[in-house]
Amino acid sequence: MKHTLVIRDLTLKHRQRTLVDRAELTLRAGQVHALVGASGSGKSLTSLGILDLLPPGVHSSGATLLLDGQVVDAAQLRGREVALVLQNPRSAFNPVRSLRQHALETLQTRDLQGAEAEQLIQSTLQEVGLHDAQRVLDSFAFQLSGGMLQRMMIALALLADSRFLLADEPTSDLDVVAQARFLDLLERLVAQRNLGVLLITHDMGVVARCADQVSVMAHGRIVEQADVHRLFNSPQSQEARTLLAAHHSLTMESCAP
Amino acid sequence: MSFIQVRDLEHGYSAGGLFSKRHRVQVLSGLNLDLHEGQSLGLLGGSGSGKSTLARLLMGLESADQGSIVFKGQPPFLQRVQMVFQDALSAFNPQRSIGWSIAEPLRHLSDMDASACRARVEQLLQQVQLEARDIDKLPAQLSGGQLQRAGIARAMAIGPQLIILDEALSNLDRVLQVQILDLLAQVRRESGTGFLLITHDLSLVQRFCQRVVVLADGKLVEDLPVTAQMRFTHPAARTLQEAVLPAMPRARSVREPQLQA
Numbered sequence: 001m002k003h004t005l006v007i008r009d010l011t012l013k014h015r016q017r018t019l020v021d022r023a024e025l026t027l028r029a030g031q032v033h034a035l036v037g038a039s040g041s042g043k044s045l046t047s048l049g050i051l052d053l054l055p056p057g058v059h060s061s062g063a064t065l066l067l068d069g070q071v072v073d074a075a076q077l078r079g080r081e082v083a084l085v086l087q088n089p090r091s092a093f094n095p096v097r098s099l100r101q102h103a104l105e106t107l108q109t110r111d112l113q114g115a116e117a118e119q120l121i122q123s124t125l126q127e128v129g130l131h132d133a134q135r136v137l138d139s140f141a142f143q144l145s146g147g148m149l150q151r152m153m154i155a156l157a158l159l160a161d162s163r164f165l166l167a168d169e170p171t172s173d174l175d176v177v178a179q180a181r182f183l184d185l186l187e188r189l190v191a192q193r194n195l196g197v198l199l200i201t202h203d204m205g206v207v208a209r210c211a212d213q214v215s216v217m218a219h220g221r222i223v224e225q226a227d228v229h230r231l232f233n234s235p236q237s238q239e240a241r242t243l244l245a246a247h248h249s250l251t252m253e254s255c256a257p
Numbered sequence: 258m259s260f261i262q263v264r265d266l267e268h269g270y271s272a273g274g275l276f277s278k279r280h281r282v283q284v285l286s287g288l289n290l291d292l293h294e295g296q297s298l299g300l301l302g303g304s305g306s307g308k309s310t311l312a313r314l315l316m317g318l319e320s321a322d323q324g325s326i327v328f329k330g331q332p333p334f335l336q337r338v339q340m341v342f343q344d345a346l347s348a349f350n351p352q353r354s355i356g357w358s359i360a361e362p363l364r365h366l367s368d369m370d371a372s373a374c375r376a377r378v379e380q381l382l383q384q385v386q387l388e389a390r391d392i393d394k395l396p397a398q399l400s401g402g403q404l405q406r407a408g409i410a411r412a413m414a415i416g417p418q419l420i421i422l423d424e425a426l427s428n429l430d431r432v433l434q435v436q437i438l439d440l441l442a443q444v445r446r447e448s449g450t451g452f453l454l455i456t457h458d459l460s461l462v463q464r465f466c467q468r469v470v471v472l473a474d475g476k477l478v479e480d481l482p483v484t485a486q487m488r489f490t491h492p493a494a495r496t497l498q499e500a501v502l503p504a505m506p507r508a509r510s511v512r513e514p515q516l517q518a
Contacts, residue, residue: 039400039430145304172428175304175457180500202430205460205502228506246432250460251504 002068003029005082005164005196010063012042012049012220019058020046020220027164027196032186034207034228035200036243037217043200044087046217047166050198051078077164080109083157087169089149093141099152100137106159120159128155128185147178154185164196171206183210204247208232216240259329260419260451261315261338263290266324267475268310284310286475288324294418297445297452299462299483301497302472308455309343311472312423315453316340330418336366339412343424345404349396355407356382356392362415381410385440402433409437413444421453426461438465459501471497 005027012020020042027033037043049060052074065072067081078084086092093102100121107117125133128151141149150170157165167186171179187210189195199211207214207228214231216224218239224231235241269283284307292298302308313319315326316338330337339362342348349358359381360374369377379389385406396404405425412420422441426434442465444450454466462469463483471479473493481487489495 038432039402147304176459176500176502177303177457177496179502202432203502204431205504208503208506211506232505242432246435248504249435250431250464251502 003163003194003196004066004068005077006064006066007050008064008066010046010049011061012045012054012058013061014058018220020049023049023217023220023222025050025198025215025222027198029163029196030190030194031212032190032197032199032210033213033215034211035198035215035217036202036204036207037239038202038243041217041239042220043202043217044168047084047168047198047200050074050166051082051084053078053084079106079160079162081162082164082166083153083160083162085150085153085157085165085167085170087172089146089153089173090141092153093149095141097140098137099139099141099144102152102156103137103159106156109160121155124155124158125152127158128152129181130155145178146173147182150174150178150182151185154189158189158193163194164198166198166200168200169202170199171201172203179206186210202243204232204243205251208247216243259291260294261290261292262325262327262329263288263292263315264325264327265289266311266314266321266326268307268314268319268321268323284475285314285321288472288476290470290477292419292453293451294330295445295449295451296468297454297466299466299469300453300455300472301457301459301462301469301494303457303493303497306472306493307475308457308472309423312340312421312453312455315421333366335362336415337417338419338421339415339417340421340423341405341408341412341425343427345401345408345425345428346396348408349404351396354393354395355387355399358396359407359411359414362411366415377414378410381414382407384413384444385410386436402429402437405429405433406437406440409441413450416448417450419451419453421455423455424457427456427458434461435464441465457497459498 007025010020010023023046035043035046048054054060065074103121104117112120122133125136130136130148130151171182174182186197190197201207211228214226214228215222216237216239224237224240231240235244266285266288268285269281271281300308314321328334356378359378363369363374363377378392382389382391387403387406426437441452454462456462466483469481469483470477471489471494473491478491479489479494489498
């Protein structure tokens with residue numbers, strides 16, 4: 001399978017307790033795969049488990065990762081083939097390093113430096129909509145808004161030339177306007193750069209807006225996988241129905257003619 | 258009847274650190290608002306539009322640079338107006354039980370004795386669908402959604418006429434948001450409490466409020482009754498309306514995975 005990232009048999013445990021049970025996911029280049037579920041269903045752990053960035057005490061028992069059909073190790077993927085965007089961008093940056101230093105560090109993994117690196121950084125920041133590039137690069141994380149930091153996280157993913165992006169609740173801390181702009185950007189990159197995205201969210205509005213495939217998670221298990229239209233029109237699992245009922249009770253009034 | 262009357266309100270802050278140049282940030286300028294008794298009013302605005310500043314001024318947590326806020330109800334003020342904060346965890350004393358915190362307004366604002374307080378707290382916990390045994394738990398032992406409900410119980414304790422919710426639902430998932438809005442609607446039906454729901458999310462306002470005002474550039478730029486067909490006209494308000502996520506997937510085909518990079 002070309003241009004895919006397949007996760008098989010991802011099981012995560014804390015002591016005897018199973019937190020994620022045999023999760024299977026397939027990400028394709030140029031598609032958005034949404035992973036939805038209630039708070040505490042194991043969505044975030046799944047994304048951390050894929051990159052083997054688990055919190056202390058949680059361990060994975062032998063997941064298989066296939067990149068374009070080849071078995072790969074999580075350590076080979078993270079920060080290179082696969083980038084991660086987190087919910088709280090402020091804590092994802094080193095507080096005592098400027099954003100320029102973050103960008104240069106990322107480019108070092110590709111052996112790029114000097115004028116070439118500088119030029120690439122400039123154009124990538126333009127691409128994600130950070131037009132005041134010099135000011136942003138000279139800033140530290142605490143000096144920028146949440147929306148700007150989320151864009152910078154995406155920029156770092158592009159600088160690493162990642163083909164896949166794992167985005168864990170990337171818009172939950174943003175207001176609706178910043179959220180809409182972030183999703184615009186994501187969709188543009190999927191179309192133009194052929195990026196494959198795993199989008200973790202609890203908001204079915206975000207799913208309706210930009211997902212192609214959807215996996216529904218409950219109590220650590222993936223209980224349903226479907227394309228977005230089938231999920232919205234005929235949800236099979238109880239979990240999907242609960243999420244959709246909450247979503248529709250908030251949106252149906254506003255979309256009445 | 259107007260319950261709280263806000264006239265020509267101005268407020269700002271000084272930004273910048275000790276060693277850098279000080280900048281003056283004007284947050285509110287010339288804001289007018291009438292809050293009516295028993296009404297659910299939605300206050301909508303983007304990040305940084307001054308929503309929380311307005312809430313803090315209404316509650317008297319800060320005093321305004323200019324302008325007036327007149328409370329026309331029966332004093333004392335805190336017996337009539339209560340507030341629920343966005344960050345539930347930091348709004349509770351971490352060393353005291355949930356029951357102790359919920360009873361705090363009763364201890365200060367009523368003459369109930371200890372056993373009456375406890376009975377009232379038990380009734381409130383039931384009303385917000387928390388369990389009776391949660392009364393002795395510490396804030397850190399509850400989830401975000403449970404703690405936010407405890408915050409609402411505390412605001413309801415003294416039976417106020419108005420409860421201000423400052424982005425109190427924003428950190429919760431959709432299922433919990435709907436549950437809490439239904440709970441608040443029930444409180445409104447049963448006791449006629451008015452609400453000021455502060456949010457950036459129009460869909461919450463449409464579900465819960467009777468009237469909506471939009472804050473932009475330091476003033477209110479829209480003031481409308483909430484209907485399914487309502488349309489804003491101010492550009493900032495339109496931006497908020499257009500950013501609401503769709504109810505259903507668009508009628509596009511699913512993107513085909515591209516086999517050539």
